[in-house]
Amino acid sequence: MGTGRLYGVGVGPGDPELTTIKAARIITAADVVAYHSARHGRSIARRIAEPHLRGDQIEEALVYPVTTEDTDHPGGYQGAIDEFYAAAAERLAAHLDAGRDVVVLAEGDPLFYGSYMHMHKRLAHRYPTEVVPGVTSxxxxxxxxxxxxxxxxxxxxxxxxxxxxxxxxxxxxxxxxxxxxxxxxxxxxxxxxxxxxxxxxxxxxxxxxxxxxxxxxxxxxxxxxxxxxxxxxxxxxxxATAVPAPAEVRTDRAGEVVVVGTGPAGRDRLTPEVAAALAEADDLVGYGPYLDRVPPNPRQARHPSDNRVEAERAALALDLAASGRSVAVVSAGDPGVFAMAAAVLEVASEPKYLDVPVRVLPGMSAAQAVSAAVGAPLGHDHAMISLSDRLKPWDVVEERLAAAAGADLAIAIYNPRSKARPWQVAAARDVLLRHRAPDTPVVLGRDVGGSDQRITITTLGGLDPELVDMRTLVIVGSSQTRVVERAGRTVVLTPRHYRR
CATH class of the missing domain: 3.30.950.10 (Tetrapyrrole methylase, C-terminal domain)
Structure with a gap:
């Protein structure tokens, strides 16, 4: 049997809620719990740790023989204390030698004027030891x-x-x-x-x-x-205690519009740069569901709007900035990919807004997120095409699909379907099948990174339009794209080299 492990565990200054999670876990798991006390036997450290004691652990109460310098010990006060510490250390060593883990509780921090340090000096060089810091007095x-x-x-x-x-x-x-x-x-x-x-x-x-x-x-x-x-x-x-003079609040500051991309879903996909811009903004402008992804801040004004009013939304943001406000225009994914960056810059190019500063901060696009979720289907040349015909005619969409397919590009398809356009996925599939084999890999990624994430790997010939909605991004592979089973996972990739 190996030796046990010695833990010096700080339990904080008094409030049990200031005990760290790590300290609580180690106390609960220990075989032996030791603590110092005066001759009355009451230990503040034990009282703090009591919520984490199992009830079946061995307890070692290390009771000081003296608490003042008045003693009849032949070595005086220091001799009595040194003898006590040596004996206490050997009591704990017996448990450690028997393979038991020993926790020595310390009020505050174990190595900050604490009694534990006397055990540490006598035992840490003999046994595996870990010190868990605590909140100091x-x-x-x-x-x-x-x-x-x-x-x-x-x-x-x-x-x-x-x-x-x-x-x-x-x-x-x-x-x-x-x-x-x-x-x-x-x-x-x-x-x-x-x-x-x-x-x-x-x-x-x-x-x-x-x-x-x-x-x-x-x-x-x-x-x-x-x-x-x-x-x-x-x-x-x-x-540290000087009261600062009241800060001068500028009333003539220049406003700004920052167009940000929050990524496909969730704060984990939010860049620090975008997070900082959102935190600094006076106003948030955007499509309602996208604004809902940003936690409310009572300091900020929020301006949600419908998804079909990009120009009006851009004008509102620019007007607010012209009045001196710091405005964040919120897009999902990347603002430059079928999102608000182009809409804002288009309106900002009008003469009345030419002096209003506009910045664009990138975000992770839906195409990147879906591609990464299955491997690398966009690992070679690819195109991004929106199926929406609200801002361009459907025949232009068909021409671009055909051109991308004819060039043997992998294709990321945005806005594939809505209630008003339920037929377009099937129509796009038929266009692509004129140039691609039916077994061409297709990836359907819905709400990737979110709570409703769903990934479907199918083929172009087997593509069921009913599996696609407006929250789905479709990736259609090229002739080089392949599906590989590895380590229990299906991976889709388009190699970087191109073979005819």
Whole structure:
């Protein structure tokens, strides 16, 4: 049997909800849970971890023999403590030697003024060891005050209250921001050192941060007789606490239109550049269902519209930008592929809008997403054709389909079908069959990347128009496109080399 693993696990400053997910998982899985306590036997670390204890674990209570320097041990206080730590380490070593995983609980962080470090120094070189960090009392105290500690080049100094008064005062005078720990019986010395350093009025007091008895206030007002060990003195830095002057809000700023592509579906396909543009916009303009993909922000105005009013939508965006607004025009997929980029730029070319800035930010196109979902059917030369005849005659659509098929290009077909045009998929198939073999691979990708994703691999001769709707992109392969079964998955690819 191999040895067990030693874990030093920080459980945070007091609130069990500040225990990390990793810490909770390791505590629950451990064979042995150890914790330090004074002679009364109560352990704050164990109380914090209690929700994660199974109930059948071995518990090792490591009870300090002394908590003050008054002792009759022949080695004095340090001798008594060293003897205790050595004995505690060997108790844990017996479990580790037996192959049991041992968690040593630590309030706050295990390696930040914590008792665990004494076990770590004695055992970590002998056994596999992992330390799980926790939220420190300093972080908890700052959060309780709701005040930042340091900013920019300021330095945070952490001091133990056990230092001599003169040494504390010296360090307090030289520091930007300070956290003083281990108060309790040292509070009088700490308070005196703050006064000596001329910083008493700056000091804040936090007691039992994040626990049920949390108390905060001015340190100068605290009764020394009421201070527990679990208290912190904080002196935030000057820069961190300075109240900034009100920012000047520009009213003459220039507006802008940014046409963005959100990808085929889902935030995972959104580029950081587009996400930043959406976050910075004052107004979002777009087809209603596409705007619905962008989480609402009460700071922003949203202007949804029907899918057939591209010019009006573009004019609205440009008018808003002309008035000084930052406007994002939202397209699905890539805005330059059968989407709003061309519509906005066409209207923006009118004389009244020539001075309005317009940018276009790319997104992942539906053709890219569908192609990637099955492999690489667009891996060689290809064409993108829309079957919609709302903006061009159907005979032009047929001519382009025939030309692309005659040139032996793979074809990505957009807008294949709508309620008003249910016949066009079959008509397009028939045009393509004049130039392509019936066994030419065809890929139907619906809502790729979304919750309703559906991928169908068929052939041109077997293409059923009823499987296609407006949310489907159709990829028709070239004569070189092939279907391969590999590793339990069907892959469609068009090789980069071309063989006649």
């Amino acid at each position: 300093v972080s908890a105290a700052a959060a309780a005050l709701g005040r930042p500690l340091v900013e920019r080049d300021e330095v945070l100094t952490v001091l133990p209250g056990t230092l001599a008064r003169a040494e504390l005062a010296r360090r307090l005078r030289d520091a930007d921001a300070v956290a003083v720990l281990k108060l309790g019986r040292t509070f009088g010395t700490v308070r005196g050192a703050l006064a000596d350093a001329g910083r008493l009025d700056e000091a804040h007091y936090v007691e039992r941060a994040t626990m049920s008895g949390q108390r905060t206030g001015r340190l100068a007002d605290v009764d020394p007789g009421s201070v527990p060990y679990f208290a912190v003195a904080l002196l935030p830095g000057e820069a």
